[in-house]
Structures are given as C-alpha cells and as structure tokens.
Amino acid sequence: NAGVTQTPKFRILKIGQSMTLQCTQDMNHNYMYxxxxxxxxxxxxxxxxxxxxxxxxxxxxNGYNVSRSTTEDFPLRLELAAPSQTSVYFCAEGAGDEQFFGPGTRLTVL
Amino acid sequence: AQSVAQPEDQVNVAEGNPLTVKCTYSVSGNPYLFWYVQYPNRGLQFLLKYITGDNLVKGSYGFEAEFNKSQTSFHLKKPSALVSDSALYFCAVRDYRRGNNRLAFGKGNQVVVIP
Incomplete structure (x- = not known):
C-alpha cells in the first residue's frame, strides 16, 4: 500500500490563480485531513x-474548499491564490488514534 | 480548547547523550497525547501515544515518553541520541471538543544531534 499520495510536490502560483492539490489514500479509512x-x-x-x-x-x-466524493480522494481547492497561502500542505488520513501523513506539497504564491 | 505547548524552539544534544523534548498539555477530561517526528522534506510520522495505563510509553526508534499528570507534561525521551534523530518533533493532543479525531499540534521542536 502506498498510504497517502499527494500531487504536485511543488507549485508556484501567481496571485489570483487557482489550483487543486490532490490527495489519495489507499487504506480505505474514513477520516481525512x-x-x-x-x-x-x-x-x-x-x-x-x-x-x-x-x-x-x-x-x-478561509480561502480553501474541499470535496469528498469518494473514500479515496480528498482534493483541496484554492480559488484565488494569495501570498498568505504560501505554505507546505499536508494531507493525512486515519482510522483511529493515529494519523498517517502524505509527503506534502510546497506551494509558493508570488 | 485542548492544547499542547512545546516551550523550546531547538534542542541541541551531543550524539550518545540523553535526549529530552518537552511538552505540556492543557485539556479538559482525560488527555490523549501523541508524538510525531518529521524528517526533512517528509510528512509527519507517528512515534507513540498515551491513552491510559502506564505512565511510561514506549514507541518507535527507541523513543519513549513519560506522562506526568501532576505536572501536565508528556516529555519525549531517548537514552542515547543518534545523529539520525535530528528532525522536527511535534507533540499533539486529541481535541475531542471539536470532535471526530481531530488533533491539536504544538509548534514543534527542532532537534539537532551533534556528532
């Protein structure tokens, strides 16, 4: 099992652009973050x-939206990118006490 | 709200010496406490947890943590640090009042093990 996969690994956006950070898990767990x-x-x-x-x-x-149409996928949407959203984004999943993290997406908004 | 505090920004320790990373908690009710480690350019990895039972909890990679109710602390320890233990360490508490297995994380401690 791959666990949690995130794409892309890196991204540079201009102010006002939009993008979707993808997150997929193959553990069939209900909770995602x-x-x-x-x-x-x-x-x-x-x-x-x-x-x-x-x-x-x-x-x-604020500034983000998500959807969860399947157990496996939990995409994060940025509609109007702002410099304050420059960060590293982690998706995680869990079935109980522990959370399992993906490798992260490093986003820069210029 | 449930919260944890990690008072130090960075912990420097010589290889082979004992390593301690401090964490204090503030909760209503019984605390469920966790330690995670983050190696450079990676996601967080679970190390250990305290739910109930023994105050000394053993985890991965030779780490252990001591739950102290009177001092509201949950310090992470390792008897003999390795250079490969250099990483960012996060304490976390389950935030039941917000429901649904949410965790509240501390700000993290950078550990530097000096060869």
Whole structure:
C-alpha cells in the first residue's frame, strides 16, 4: 500500500490563480485531513472529512474548499491564490488514534 | 480548547547523550497525547501515544515518553541520541471538543544531534 499520495510536490502560483492539490489514500479509512505547515507555527487544520460526502471546516478554512466524493480522494481547492497561502500542505488520513501523513506539497504564491 | 505547548524552539544534544523534548498539555477530561517526528522534506510520522495505563510509553526508534499528570507534561525521551534523530518533533493532543479525531499540534521542536 502506498498510504497517502499527494500531487504536485511543488507549485508556484501567481496571485489570483487557482489550483487543486490532490490527495489519495489507499487504506480505505474514513477520516481525512488537510493541514498547512508554516515555520514556527506547527500544523494548522484547514478542513477535514469523516467520510465520503461529509466535510467540515478546521481552524483556518478561509480561502480553501474541499470535496469528498469518494473514500479515496480528498482534493483541496484554492480559488484565488494569495501570498498568505504560501505554505507546505499536508494531507493525512486515519482510522483511529493515529494519523498517517502524505509527503506534502510546497506551494509558493508570488 | 485542548492544547499542547512545546516551550523550546531547538534542542541541541551531543550524539550518545540523553535526549529530552518537552511538552505540556492543557485539556479538559482525560488527555490523549501523541508524538510525531518529521524528517526533512517528509510528512509527519507517528512515534507513540498515551491513552491510559502506564505512565511510561514506549514507541518507535527507541523513543519513549513519560506522562506526568501532576505536572501536565508528556516529555519525549531517548537514552542515547543518534545523529539520525535530528528532525522536527511535534507533540499533539486529541481535541475531542471539536470532535471526530481531530488533533491539536504544538509548534514543534527542532532537534539537532551533534556528532
């Protein structure tokens, strides 16, 4: 099993552009999460999902959207990129106490 | 809200010496506590967790953590540090009040093991 895969690994966007960060898991777990990691700030939860068709906001949802049409996929959408969204984005999944993280997407907005 | 604090930014330790990474928690109810490690350019990896039971929890790669209720602490320890232990370490607590297996993470501690 590959666990959690994220694409792309790196991306540079111009202000106002949009993009989708892809996340796929092959563990058939219900819970999935999107975090952003900024230096010295730890991880902040953007959105999470408890199963297909169910999503909810985390701590920092503004400027982002998600969908969960299948158990496997949990894409994160940025509609109007802003410099404040420059960060490293991690997708995670879990079935109980532990969360399993993908390798991350490093996004720069210029 | 449930939260954890990691008071130090960076921990420097000589190879072979004991390593301690500090974490204190603030929760209502019973704490479910976790430690994760992040190696450069990688996602976080689970190290260990405390749910109930023994206050000393053993985890991956020779790490252990001691739960201390009176001091509201959950410090991560390793008796003899390796250069390969150099990484970013995160303490986390399950945030039940927000529901659904959410974790609240500390800001992280950079550990540098000096050869």
């Amino acid at each position: 999107w975090y952003r990691q900024d230096p010295g700030m730890g991880l902040k939860l953007i959105y999470y999902s408890v199963g297909a068709g169910i999503t909810d906001k985390g701590e920092v949802p």
